[in-house]
Amino acid sequence: xxxxxxxxxxxxxTLWACLTxxxxxxxxxxxxxxxxxxxxxxxxxxPRALHAIEAAFGIETHTSLFVQYWQYLGNTATGNFGxxxxxxxxxxxxxxxxxxxxxxxxxxxxxxxxxxxxxIGILGAWRRGGWLDGIxxxxxxIATSIPFFWIGMLLILLVGKIHPSFPTSGAYSYGATPxxxxxxxxxxxxxxxxxxxxxxxxxxxxxxxxxxxxxVTVLAEDYIRMARAKGLPGWRIMLDYAARNAMLPNLSGFAxxxxxxxxxxxxxxxxxxxxxVGYYLLQAVVNQDYALVQxxxxxxxxxxxxxxxxxxxxxxxxxxxxxxxx
Amino acid sequence: MVALQITAEPAAGPGPTSSERAAGRVWRAxxxxxxxxxxxxxxxxxxxxxxxxxxxxxxNPQAFSYGRSLGPSAQHWFGTTASGQxxxxxxxxxARETLIIALVSGLLSTVLSMIMGxxxxxxxxxxxxxxxxxxxxxxxxxxxxxLIVIIAYYPHSSLIPLIGVLVITGYSYGARQLRAxxxxxxxxxxxxAARVRGERRTYIIFxxxxxxxxxxxxxxxxxxxxxxxxxxxxLQFIGFGDPNSLSWGTMLYWAENGEALQTGQYLWAIAPxxxxxxxxxxFALLNYAFDEVGNPALQRVxxxxxxxxxxxxxxxxxxS
Numbered sequence: 001x002x003x004x005x006x007x008x009x010x011x012x013x014t015l016w017a018c019l020t021x022x023x024x025x026x027x028x029x030x031x032x033x034x035x036x037x038x039x040x041x042x043x044x045x046x047p048r049a050l051h052a053i054e055a056a057f058g059i060e061t062h063t064s065l066f067v068q069y070w071q072y073l074g075n076t077a078t079g080n081f082g083x084x085x086x087x088x089x090x091x092x093x094x095x096x097x098x099x100x101x102x103x104x105x106x107x108x109x110x111x112x113x114x115x116x117x118x119x120i121g122i123l124g125a126w127r128r129g130g131w132l133d134g135i136x137x138x139x140x141x142i143a144t145s146i147p148f149f150w151i152g153m154l155l156i157l158l159v160g161k162i163h164p165s166f167p168t169s170g171a172y173s174y175g176a177t178p179x180x181x182x183x184x185x186x187x188x189x190x191x192x193x194x195x196x197x198x199x200x201x202x203x204x205x206x207x208x209x210x211x212x213x214x215x216v217t218v219l220a221e222d223y224i225r226m227a228r229a230k231g232l233p234g235w236r237i238m239l240d241y242a243a244r245n246a247m248l249p250n251l252s253g254f255a256x257x258x259x260x261x262x263x264x265x266x267x268x269x270x271x272x273x274x275x276x277v278g279y280y281l282l283q284a285v286v287n288q289d290y291a292l293v294q295x296x297x298x299x300x301x302x303x304x305x306x307x308x309x310x311x312x313x314x315x316x317x318x319x320x321x322x323x324x325x326x
Numbered sequence: 327m328v329a330l331q332i333t334a335e336p337a338a339g340p341g342p343t344s345s346e347r348a349a350g351r352v353w354r355a356x357x358x359x360x361x362x363x364x365x366x367x368x369x370x371x372x373x374x375x376x377x378x379x380x381x382x383x384x385x386n387p388q389a390f391s392y393g394r395s396l397g398p399s400a401q402h403w404f405g406t407t408a409s410g411q412x413x414x415x416x417x418x419x420x421a422r423e424t425l426i427i428a429l430v431s432g433l434l435s436t437v438l439s440m441i442m443g444x445x446x447x448x449x450x451x452x453x454x455x456x457x458x459x460x461x462x463x464x465x466x467x468x469x470x471x472x473l474i475v476i477i478a479y480y481p482h483s484s485l486i487p488l489i490g491v492l493v494i495t496g497y498s499y500g501a502r503q504l505r506a507x508x509x510x511x512x513x514x515x516x517x518x519a520a521r522v523r524g525e526r527r528t529y530i531i532f533x534x535x536x537x538x539x540x541x542x543x544x545x546x547x548x549x550x551x552x553x554x555x556x557x558x559x560x561l562q563f564i565g566f567g568d569p570n571s572l573s574w575g576t577m578l579y580w581a582e583n584g585e586a587l588q589t590g591q592y593l594w595a596i597a598p599x600x601x602x603x604x605x606x607x608x609f610a611l612l613n614y615a616f617d618e619v620g621n622p623a624l625q626r627v628x629x630x631x632x633x634x635x636x637x638x639x640x641x642x643x644x645x646s
């Protein structure tokens with residue numbers, strides 16, 4: 001119980017640190033990025049939107065930093081993130097429009113990579129020294145050090161050669177009407193195929209390696225020898241005895257990686273112009289749309305915090321050894 | 327994730343010899359392992375490219391003096407870019423900045439990890455709580471978005487802010503590992519002995535604790551170097567680097583903007599990416615080899631173990 005409370009306290013502090021970073025960074029940097037932004041957007045957006053920004057950053061009103069900080073915390077707590085200058089709509093609307101695309105593309109691919117990678121890792125460790133075990137680790141050591149965006153570029157190049165009309169950018173075709181119709185769904189799936197494949201190639205190696213290595217360690221345990229001595233069938237030893245125990249660290253890693261789905265979206269969505277969270281974050285950064293930058297950064301951090309909390313809980317539930325008394 | 331670490335058992339008397347032994351250990355690890363050797367060779371080749379690029383590629387990499395989008399030929403081995411620069415010499419010259427970013431940010435990150443990690447463990451008490459809290463927060467806040475947000479507010483594109491941001495956002499994982507290792511050393515006899523001998527704190531930290539953690543420190547360095555190579559290249563690719571600089575990430579940025587893939591200048595996009603991948607792989611191979619040498623469970627089944635058996639103490643540390 002005390003442990004849980006301490007963890008919660010830590011998350012509260014981290015959240016506060018993230019909020020404060022969000023508040024301090026634009027005010028701390030040399031050359032006053034806020035004034036740059038104001039100058040850039042004067043005449044391009046409605047006076048009301050500009051005024052909202054002025055109020056938020058305390059420019060014309062000359063409110064003290066402390067009051068600004070207090071107002072900022074209050075606004076964030078009530079879900080009032082301001083208005084996005086690039087999209088000319090409330091930040092919360094931009095985010096709700098973008099977040100599902102990211103979760104759909106990268107969330108699903110993360111789950112796939114975990115399941116496939118873990119299975120391959122189990123097989124690799126089980127047939128230790130076999131062809132799978134011989135080929136995979138070196139291949140994936142190299143694969144994990146390849147920059148993701150480069151794999152994406154090569155895929156675009158390859159597909160462009162083989163099948164020039166295959167979609168390589170966007171989440172769906174221009175002019176398609178979103179809805180639950182069959183043509184629209186296939187269109188979305190087609191658009192998701194290349195970015196999904198690129199993520200899969202670069203992320204599966206980590207799962208394979210960690211699963212294989214824990215599995216190798218677990219296979220040396222006495223209870224595995226015991227199971228062999230009892231004459232249990234090989235697949236039962238592999239899945240019920242070894243893999244089940246070796247999975248633990250991987251499972252909590254998986255829970256954490258789900259939290260990093262949003263933060264991992266940036267490069268994928270940039271490369272494939274996929275309109276999710278990462279795409280909007282980059283757009284906002286490039287166009288100095290700071291209200292959107294702040295809200296997206298907060299969202300990404302909160303996602304990670306929740307995932308780590310879930311991973312903690314999961315480990316505590318699944319592995320009695322990690323539970324401390326009291 | 328399971329990180330495996332090796333600590334030398336201080337069998338003989340501790341002191342200056344332990345650092346010599348540590349250096350010898352690193353050298354043995356490189357020589358005796360094929361993966362490590364491959365990594366070291368790749369690194370050496372890139373180092374040569376970075377030191378004497380002018381001797382390998384005679385063309386000025388930044389002169390716009392050739393035909394645009396030429397295919398590979400005897401004059402231009404890899405062809406030319408959309409604005410008429412020689413791609414081959416850009417690749418050769420690009421090694422320098424890429425390697426500088428990797429090594430400098432990797433080294434500085436490692437030093438910061440050591441200060442925050444070993445410092446926290448050694449000083450203990452409130453220092454430990456304070457330093458550890460900062461590290462933990464930075465560990466949890468997603469690094470790449472943080473990088474981008476900081477660069478967004480600080481758009482002066484030069485190397486120093488880029489390296490600075492990489493160091494601040496990238497040290498935390500190593501600091502955690504080093505702290506755990508230093509904590510496990512804290513009660514050891516050889517440190518007690520040094521304290522009883524009346525050695526100064528700085529002596530204990532630099533001559534006793536750090537040498538006995540060499541393998542882990544090297545692993546932390548290699549890990550951050552891989553990460554920084556890729557992170558820096560990605561930032562440059564997205565357009566947050568100096569667009570006039572000569573590095574593989576910047577080349578890819580121009581290749582994408584110059585539509586290298588559409589105009590058929592494949593080598594413009596392939597060569598720098600391959601170099602980044604190889605450099606990352608070199609660090610990763612070295613790192614992997616260290617793990618393998620340290621943990622007999624991961625070694626090939628037929629390897630002779632007696633060579634490492636006696637003087638090693640092996641400990642599996644689960645860093646979650």
